[in-house]
Amino acid sequence: EPEVTQTPSHQVTQMGQEVILRCVPISNHLYFYWYRQILGQKVEFLVSFYNNEISEKSEIFDDQFSVERPDGSNFTLKIRSTKLEDSAMYFCASSVARGSGGGDSGRLSSYNEQFFGPGTRLTVL
Amino acid sequence: AQKITQTQPGMFVQEKEAVTLDCTYDTSDPSYGLFWYKQPSSGEMIFLIYQGSYDQQNATEGRYSLNFQKARKSANLVISASQLGDSAMYFCAMRERYNTGNQFYFGTGTSLTVIP
Numbered sequence: 373e374p375e376v377t378q379t380p381s382h383q384v385t386q387m388g389q390e391v392i393l394r395c396v397p398i399s400n401h402l403y404f405y406w407y408r409q410i411l412g413q414k415v416e417f418l419v420s421f422y423n424n425e426i427s428e429k430s431e432i433f434d435d436q437f438s439v440e441r442p443d444g445s446n447f448t449l450k451i452r453s454t455k456l457e458d459s460a461m462y463f464c465a466s467s468v469a470r471g472s473g474g475g476d477s478g479r480l481s482s483y484n485e486q487f488f489g490p491g492t493r494l495t496v497l
Numbered sequence: 498a499q500k501i502t503q504t505q506p507g508m509f510v511q512e513k514e515a516v517t518l519d520c521t522y523d524t525s526d527p528s529y530g531l532f533w534y535k536q537p538s539s540g541e542m543i544f545l546i547y548q549g550s551y552d553q554q555n556a557t558e559g560r561y562s563l564n565f566q567k568a569r570k571s572a573n574l575v576i577s578a579s580q581l582g583d584s585a586m587y588f589c590a591m592r593e594r595y596n597t598g599n600q601f602y603f604g605t606g607t608s609l610t611v612i613p
Contacts, residue, residue: 405600415542415588417600426602461540465601486592486601487533489544 374398376489378464384495385454393449393492395464404447405465405486406439408432415463421447454496464489499523501589503604510579511612517564518574518607520589527596528594531572532601536586544588550570579611 377396385391397404406418419429421439434481446465451458465486502521510516519555522531533545539601548556548563564573589604 407601407603414605415590415601415603417602420600430600444551463542483542485547487544488534490539490541 376464376466376487378462378489378492380482381490382493384494384497387456387496389454391454393451393452393462393464393494394490395447395449395466396445396465397447398487399445399468401466401468403427403467403485403486404441405467406449407465407488408415408460409491410457410460411462418446418449445448451494454494456496459496460491461491465493469490498505501568501591501606503589503607505607506605507608507610509612510576511611512581513578514573515577516579516609518576518587518589518609520572520574522570522572522589522591523584524570524591524593526593526595530591530594531565531591532535532592533561533572533574533587536584536588536606538585542588546574551578576609580611580612583613584609 374424376398383391402422404421407415407417408418409415416432417430419433419439420427432478436452449462465488466492467486500523503517508516526530531549535543540597546556546558546563548565555565557572558573560577562575564575570587574587581591586606586608588606590601
């Protein structure tokens, strides 16, 4: 069964350093996402990406963050100058469609399910 | 206002018993989807079940069922015949069709412990 993969599984970095988190979405998926989960807290949306550009982003996704699809398979999240509060689990997700898959254009369906990767645990020291 | 509210930070259930995990949501979008994910201690997010706002029947997937009460804006997850492997965090999530596009809103989660 196809799955989203993420590397590395755990990244430790010094405050102020740049990190790049890598994701390989499911091959026929068109929409890509990054979420983060600070330890013990809920999962928070960061950004969605479609057709080589950001389609939505949250307030968390400030100028320190950027996303890129450098080739046909990888999807990356870059944090330019990490802060202590960036320590979290970062999840990549992908979906086939945005919100109108599966027939009736007014309805969401499980066709729009987002498949999550296993996460990268980022620790900023 | 919170889009997704999970009021049970922790739940315990005896093995082989059923358990209900609560989830309420807030949206003005006429079309939305509700999802439940399981997060074991290893950290990955595992999709369990989906309910669309237009679905007439409650969703079921094996031992998981979703008690969808649209008027009350609740989407509780019912796990029947609990197993030790069900011990994990459970997150309720919602996606709106029109209001906010594609992102998922997650609740704060419920930690379920299955007691042998």
